[in-house]
Amino acid sequence: MKIYGRGSLVLITAGLLAAASQVEARAQRMGQIPNGGVNGCANCHVSSAGGGPRNDFGQMVEASFLSPAGFSGRVQWGLELAKMDADGDGATNGEELGDPEGLWKSGDADPGDAAAITLPGDPSSHPPIEEPTAVEANTWAQVKEAMQELFK
DSSP states (O other): OHHHHHHHHHHHHHHHHHHHHHHHHHHGGGGGSTTHHHHGGGGTBSSTTOOSSBOHHHHHHHHHSEESSSTTOEEOOSHHHHHOOTTOSSSOHHHHHTOTTOOOOTTSOOOSOGGGOOOTTOTTOOOOOOOOOHHHHHHHHHHHHHHHHHTO
16 A cells, blocks of 8 residues: 555656646746746736637747747747737737847847737737827828829
8 A cells, every 4th residue: 555655646746747847848938038027928828827728829839939849849039920910909929029120039138118018919908009190190181182182
């Protein structure tokens, strides 16, 4: 009985260590995107606690931006991933993470204002959409009217 008890204890301990190492390994991915620590696991997962299903950004990273692919892969942040809009909310991944040009590298200080960071995988979370001012809208209307007059 004691052998069975010790064997079970060893298996349970090994399982817990394996699970802990997986959590630790993926937690490192927060440092592989700009401002990754602001929203933590919620950058890529539906649950802010991490694990489980990935949101649109997490699916995009998993499918095309891990090197090597799989569990041990590192996020390949750069211009291509920054310019995409994973969640289709009209703001690029880079705009949502404070690095619209994809220039940030792992180990650099986080760019921009942490308070302005939004979730690149959640369409209801995005930077404020700037509406044209009355002057800008009026000026554009005047330009359109002038162009129409020109081509009559």
